[in-house]
Amino acid sequence: MSQEDQFKTIITASELTLFKEKKSKFYGYAFPLSNEETLKTYLDKIKKEHLNASHFCYAYQIGIENTTFRTNDDGEPNNSAGLPIYGQIQSFGITNVLVVVVRYFGGVKLGVGGLAQAYKTAARLTLEQCQIVTRTLKITFLVSFPYEEINRVMRIIKENRLKILDQNLQIDCKIKLSVRKMDAETVFGLLNTSQKIQIAKI
Incomplete structure (x- = not known):
């Protein structure tokens, strides 16, 4: 393989x-x-x-x-x-x-x-x-953050060409991402740069 x-x-x-x-x-x-x-x-x-x-x-x-x-x-x-x-x-x-x-x-x-x-x-x-x-094995992340962080989060998603499975962009935003397993740790590190951004595997 x-x-x-x-x-x-x-x-x-x-x-x-x-x-x-x-x-x-x-x-x-x-x-x-x-x-x-x-x-x-x-x-x-x-x-x-x-x-x-x-x-x-x-x-x-x-x-x-x-x-x-x-x-x-x-x-x-x-x-x-x-x-x-x-x-x-x-x-x-x-x-x-x-x-x-x-x-x-x-x-x-x-x-x-x-x-x-x-x-x-x-x-x-x-x-x-x-x-x-x-x-390819994938991992699904649920990213939760206040709307004020949307530019930061969306920039990371765009730069890393991450696949959005679902999103709810309100005052409290939630985005469900599909990430290739071998890239999961890197993506987690990129997103985990603010205490306002919560990331969970689902």
């Missing part, structure tokens, strides 16, 4: 992909995932679309600075499915993503090594179909 406050993710679900290996079929899906509660919704949807499938294996990673991940082999030999899928999530350097690979058994056993390679390939093909974007 290019900056410590940036991360990569997908913004929409992938196109359905299909990988075939010795008569077995592996269908791949990828979804944006921001919480574990959404996982069941996606799995239920896929299972309804593949009523005769043998296995529904998946891996996901959630979080930016503190990440959570999980892998599931769904009855395949240990670490032959979920872990290879997760390996591709790591390889693409993305987070907040779920990858599911649905297998239809074709009657020919692939062995643990063959299975791992097949699930890895299906996951890779799926993620290659995704639009991967770079996002």
